[in-house]
Amino acid sequence: MSLIDSWIVALRAARKSPATIKQYTDGLRQFADWAEDTGVPPHLDRATVNAFSAHLLDLGREPATVRARQLSLKRYSAWLADEGEIPEDRLIGLKSAKLDSKVVEPLTEDEIRALLKSCATGDQFRARRDTAIVRFMLETGARAGETAALTVSGVDLIEGRAVIVRGKGGKGRTVPFGPNTGQAIDRYVRTRRTHRLADTDALWLGDRGKPFSYDGLHKALRERAVAAGIDRFHPHLLRHTAAHRWLAAGGSENGLMAGAGWTRPDMLVRYTKAQSEARAADEARRLNLGEF
Structure with missing residues (x-):
């Protein structure tokens, strides 16, 4: 996770919105905190990310939130691979959390x-x-x-x-x-x-x-x-x-x-x-x- 600042620079260069950058970096930091708390090496592979996703779902997080966190990690892993910081992107093909078909009632x-x-x-x-x-x-x-x-x-x-x-x-x-x-x-x-x-x-x-x-x-x-x-x-x-x-x-x-x-x-x-x-x-x- 030491290259988060460099990734932020890349996201800004790609003209990503501040809200998108915040969402991505929040996901990365939550993943890093979870890995530290549980003693799990923060490897960007399917098994580790799936374990992190399961943890979020167990906490009662919405599937949409979990999917957003997964997307943050997938985007970061792809960037690391493109920049030559890791040998390969091991999150290619990672299945996203299935979204519930929620009905949101509008304000009366x-x-x-x-x-x-x-x-x-x-x-x-x-x-x-x-x-x-x-x-x-x-x-x-x-x-x-x-x-x-x-x-x-x-x-x-x-x-x-x-x-x-x-x-x-x-x-x-x-x-x-x-x-x-x-x-x-x-x-x-x-x-x-x-x-x-x-x-x-x-x-x-x-x-x-x-x-x-x-x-x-x-x-x-x-x-x-x-x-x-x-x-x-x-x-x-x-x-x-x-x-x-x-x-x-x-x-x-x-x-x-x-x-x-x-x-x-x-x-x-x-x-x-x-x-x-x-x-x-x-x-x-x-x-x-x-x-x-």
């Missing part, structure tokens, strides 16, 4: 109202920032990392659109937003002018004159959700909710895929599965095809 309208009400409390700067973030994510379906990386110069409040410079897979796109979200962002931007870092281009700034990171966004929204009484909250739930609300309002699947930055239809199904029957029932009532 009452939960959305409770979350927004929670955001409106406390210090004005933080209240306006958190309200704008929640409204933006709920309307556009942008990922947490994409939202955290927004810039002042990339948001056009008059036209109602924001540029996501680097989405998942390195793809950028422009997402539209409506007047209510625009008003919330405008209120925040006006309050932002008094911040110590107001001259920087990062849209979201932290409390007490500090920058605002991806982790800061997670922490801020979780605190708001707890105050709103939403126990099952994770920032990614806003993306699920946005996808459901789009289709429930009659939006097209192609439009949703473009806005959310998906290139595969199976991702749309995954994010909107929970309420698919309810939407189908509403659509059937509107169509009223039993009337001849």
